[in-house]
Amino acid sequence: MKRHLLSAADLDRDEALLILDTAGEMRSLADRPIKKSPALRGRTVVNLFFEDSTRTRISFEAAGKRLSADVINFSAKGSSLSKGESLKDTALTLEAMGADAVVIRHSASGAPHRLANSGWVRSSVVNAGDGTHEHPTQALLDAFTMRRHLGDLDGRRIAIVGDVLHSRVARSNALLLATLGAEVTLVAPPTLLPVGVETWPVTTSYDLDATLPKSDAVMMLRVQRERMNAAFFPSAREYSRRYGLDARRMGLLDAHAIVMHPGPMIRGMEISADVADSERSVIVEQVTNGVAVRMAVLYLLLSGSGEAPETSENNTTAGTEALA
Amino acid sequence: MSEHLIRGASVLGGEPADLLLRDGVIAELGPGLSAAGAEIVDADGLVALPGLVDLHTHLREPGREDAETVLTGTQAAARGGFTTVHAMANTEPVADTAGGVEQVWRLGREGGYCDVAAVGAVTVGLAGERLAELGAMAESAARVRVFSDDGKCVSDAVLMRRALEYVKAFDGVVAQHAQEPRLTEGAQMNEGELSGVLGLAGWPAVAEEAIVARDCLLAAHVGSRLHVCHVSTKGSVDIVRWAKSRGCQVSAEVTPHHLLLTDELASTYDPVYKVNPPLRTREDVEALRAGLADGTIDCVATDHAPHPSEDKDCEWANAAFGMMGLETALSVVQEAMVDTGLLDWPGVADRMSGAPARIGRITGQGRSLEVGAPANVVLYDPSVRRPVDPADSASLSRNTPYAERELPGHVVATFLRGKPTVLDGKLQ
Structure with a gap:
């Protein structure tokens, strides 16, 4: 060490x-x-x-x-x-x-x-x-949690969704999960992906619905409402519609897939209350x-x-x- | 008045010759000179260049005398081979009045180490709202010809247009700090692959290039002179090259640090590498060198920006922008341009003396080394190579980005109108 x-x-x-x-x-x-x-x-x-x-x-x-x-x-x-x-x-x-x-x-x-x-x-x-x-210890606890539910992470498909640009959690997770052999997909509107993300050991997508069926775990990132004032997205409602995880979207996940969030959550923004409290959610764990x-x-x-x-x-x- | 006989100097890197400096001018030039009573300066192996002229220096006085004063800044300049520095206007208070510019100019004269040409602010208090009294500064004892809000961009297009037009009345030039403010809010380093990894807010090249393009078009439209400060990107070099090809009266400068250092250094999170505009990529460095070599970029200007240690010994985001440059400029130019074969010594003399003096309309500086010219001479030893010691500086500050880095060359002597300000590498 x-x-x-x-x-x-x-x-x-x-x-x-x-x-x-x-x-x-x-x-x-x-x-x-x-x-x-x-x-x-x-x-x-x-x-x-x-x-x-x-x-x-x-x-x-x-x-x-x-x-x-x-x-x-x-x-x-x-x-x-x-x-x-x-x-x-x-x-x-x-x-x-x-x-x-x-x-x-x-x-x-x-x-x-x-x-x-x-x-x-x-x-x-x-x-x-x-x-x-x-935020490396957050990434470690996320990996620990995933291993408890999914076993070895080699080849596992992890979706990280939301404000990647401003997220220290996303950066540490992308790096650690790649080290552990997982396949990471960052999902966000183009405005919230960092310049140079194409050089990261990940793939990216603008389409959450297309990514969810292929995911073993989905990690929702907190999105601050104030971001819309800097034109990162038009409104909180539009963000939720396109990138929020609600019950319908959760239905697209495989039966074994888990839902994660580093907290603090904004219920109704990036994650709906029923998803956060569902059996798939490992947020408290x-x-x-x-x-x-x-x-x-x-x-x-x-x-x-x-x-x-x-x-x-x-x-x-x-x-x-x-x-x- | 003292006389100095410089023996065996390689004038602009050419054949060895002697120079007799008498009564403030180069009295004689040629092989085998003799002069009874003159102090002999052995210049065997040294390159003689005209005294260097810096278009872009921050002397910090008045207001931040803890970082630098006109005296210490001009002493550092002399040690770097400079005989004129342009003092930027972003002092506290801002140099935006005739009285303000005269104060800095006079302090330089009293110190006697290096002439100080005062730069006047374009707008009152650098606030970007209304023009400062540019005419009064031009007519003052400081005879201001270069106007700049450096540190801030004159981002308002109408204000920039009017400033460009107005200074034509006294053959002035507006030196623009090209930085689109909205695109660079909170910006910390070059926007690119590394800024995303380091989590530091990006300063994109387009924020510079958009202003450079706009200003070139404005200058062409109103037939005025524009000078672009610290060009830092490949795109800006391309735009300036294009503007010059269309006959636009645009000149440009590049800093020594942008000729040598890259954004990779930000990965240390050491704010000694935090500067505005930020260090860019290797590709930008190569384009800047090529632009300086082919004359697209007219000159090297230091953007010497001293800061007290507490403004650098902290978190990156909380640190001040800027790095020192006067004492290392010639060494960096040798490393980046001469030793790479991109520029010869006559080229160095043009880019660091002749061209900046012409842009700043400085008379009596930037002249060729010829009989009758003012005796502003630098003797430079390009053969040595040594690590930079931050403590070995006349400046009050220590924020050099070259600490422990080996650089070539050493200024042995600087003469200001025949008077040595530096001799045997030591301040006089």
Whole structure:
């Protein structure tokens, strides 16, 4: 495992599978009454959130705590970050406090990359979403979820639908899924596909109805209504009609296909309520898996070894030590 | 007044000759000169060029004296071989009045390292709403001939047309920062394959080319002189070439960094590579070099843009645009144009001295090295090669994109009207 996780492109197939397999063991920990392992006892994980985020921050917080790390949350609101302190000074502060890992969410693309490569900190850096660049742990939890339902992803067909242009989730998923051998189709109006997308390891389509019957999983991306003010699409209604996933469209999917969404959803925009709440939807499970995947990432980055922590049923040390 | 006898300089890369600089002019030129009492400058192996003229420099004073002052900027210019720099108008306050341009011009004269030609703003406060008093700036002691809202585009077509027409009265030129504002809202880097991958908002080539095309047509329509600042795309080179072929009075500049660096550097997310217009592709770089070689692009201009470290030591999106360029310009031109065989030393003298002086209507600069001409001379050693050390700079700022990169050449001496501003590579 490398020292940082900045981009899904940082992971080769073996590293990605190691994280996913480790996450499987972490997931089993979550199903036990005592959800804690001592693996990162004495290590400090800082959640540095320059951008509002509830689910990702809570997910990383839960992941760190279940591994017994000391977790410090540092959010923009009400902190020095909202008083104009620079990323550099914040980083130097964290370094002085002895953070072992910094989980960073930032509105500027590349901010985690700067933190990792500028020499400001020695700690491991985990990208928890940077601007319109990447969100690699989201892609990992999505892949983890898909593997639970679809098995090996080699040759599986995944449709990612919506505002690809502004989506860090789409970028990380396209890269990771390609590494894992899946066939990704990005579906969006032409205005919401990035320039140069033809060089990505994906195919693209403007036609959702034609893509759905050939998909094993469909991942809906959040679309901000404000985008229509910048002429990306004419209206929310037109967007929903052409690219929203409703019950009729869900009927085009194969029986085994699953419906995913990274959240937060806008019901009635990119996904209808009945689809979001349907049996095909694994949206809530994605959240559960997110904790397991982030535990695996923190564990592998900080423990410096490829071995999984002691979480098997016949070894109760983890639970008892956590109780002590 | 001091006398200097330059011995054995290769004038414009030709046969070695001696130059006697006396009373501010080149008094004698030829082999085996002697002059009692003159200070001897050994120029064996050095190329002698006319003092360089920069059409595009940001000196930051008044307003951002933490980044650069007229004094430090002109010292950096002298170290780069320049004897004239054009100070862009986007200071705080904006140089949009006769008093404003005279201040910068006078500070340059008082410093004595390099002449400062003030550029006047086209519109009041660079706001793009109404014309600044262009005539008053032209008639001031600063004798402004180049007008530019650089940093911002004069995007309003009517305002641009009127500015082009108006400056004809005093043989002025409008230097346009070609950037269609709506197409570049929030833009961070060249729009292309890489911007999509990096998640940085794109600055498409068409946003430059659309304005260059429009302005060439406007200039032709009203019979005015247009200068295009920092041409950065292949398409712009093609448009300027087409406009010139139709007799349009358009001139163009290219920066050293656009001749050497590409958008690949953005993948470091290091804002030292963030500049406006952005670094483009290898194909654009090749087209810019070809355009400069064939004269489609008239000159090299540095767009020297110093910034304090806190404006670069941060996230890409929050960083300032711009990079330093005065002290490395000649080295970069050697690397990109001379060592590649695209331009010879007389060509360099034209593109970095003669042509910019003509465009800016600067008298007494950009002249050939001949007897009777003002003694504005650079002695340059093209044989050395060394890594760029950001700390080795007269500028107050350190945002050079060439840190640790090896570049050829070294300015050994610069003479401004016979007075050495740099000697033995050191500021005087």
